[in-house]
Structure formats: C-alpha cells, structure tokens
Amino acid sequence: MAKRFWLMKSEPEVYSIEDLERERETGWEGVRNYQARNFMRDDMKQGELVLFYHSNAEPSGVAGLAKVSSDPTPDASQFDPHSEYFDAASSKTSPKWVHVTISFVERFDELVTLARLKAEKNLAGMALLRPGQRLSVQPVDEGHFARVLRLAKARARV
C-alpha cells in the first residue's frame, strides 16, 4: 500500500518540536479520541512522515517534520492511576488505547503559520483547515503535504 502522510498536533507549551529535536523520539501517549487512535492503530506505518503542528500557540502552525518510528503498542499511561491519562475502563488483556512512537526529522526554520496555510488556495479542503476540526492525529493528502513542505522551504517570501 502506498505511503500515507500525517499531521499530529501538540501544544508547544506541553511538547514542542524543540522537545522532539532534543529527545529525538517520543511515544505519542495520551490520545483519547477513537478516530485518532484508529489512525495510529490501523493506518500508520513505520517511516511515514508527519507534519508536527503546534496548536494553541502564538501563532499556531506547522513547526517541523517527524516520522512514524514504531508499530502501534499499548499506551502505558492508560494503566497508571497517577497519570492524567489513566483509564479505569481499560484492561491489560485488551487495552483500549494504543500509540506509536515518532522520531524527529527536521525543524522548519520558520513556522508555517495557520494564517499562511489558510491563505493558500491549493490547500483548500485540507482537514486541518476545516472549521471545527479538532482531530489531533489526521491524514494529509500527498498533494497537501508536498505543498506545506514547499511553503516551509520558501523562506524569503513572507
């Protein structure tokens, strides 16, 4: 099957592209939305590229690139009563929540801001730009992905 492309959101105050650059890779724990989980569980393959998006930020936007670097595995935080992600309804024999590990690929010299994405006619229809879209893990069309990358490289233009 053809490679797919992804976008994952993180609040930079919580975990930013700089954090990922320093740590090189991280387990994407804490996803508690079924659609987002299903993408990680069913569709993500190792090596596929991920737009790393800073949400709830000043400004928000795509901050860099990561790649999927593990198969889906149970998210350990669901079993930890001290974790904010603890889920009493989950069991080790049939874990509700899985996650993947992503690893650092690059940090864009300049954030590709949400405003800039919205201004780009060719990105019309991108899920991220749909009003009310809140999915923290979402697929990205190959064409949209390529165009976001091109925006990231077009540094001179503001």
Add this chain to the structure above:
DNA sequence: GCCAACGTTGGC
C-alpha cells in the same frame, strides 16, 4: 479568557 464546535457520558 472566551466560546463555538465537537465528542463522550449517562439517565431515562
């Protein structure tokens, strides 16, 4: 900090 949009929960 506000609040609209959305997902989840739980009473019935």
Add this chain to the structure above:
DNA sequence: GCCAACGTTGGC
C-alpha cells in the same frame, strides 16, 4: 437508543 449535560479542543 435518544439526547441533554458536560468536558475538551483550539482559534481568536
């Protein structure tokens, strides 16, 4: 299985 209440997301 409906749907109101509630919690969360995330732009502004």
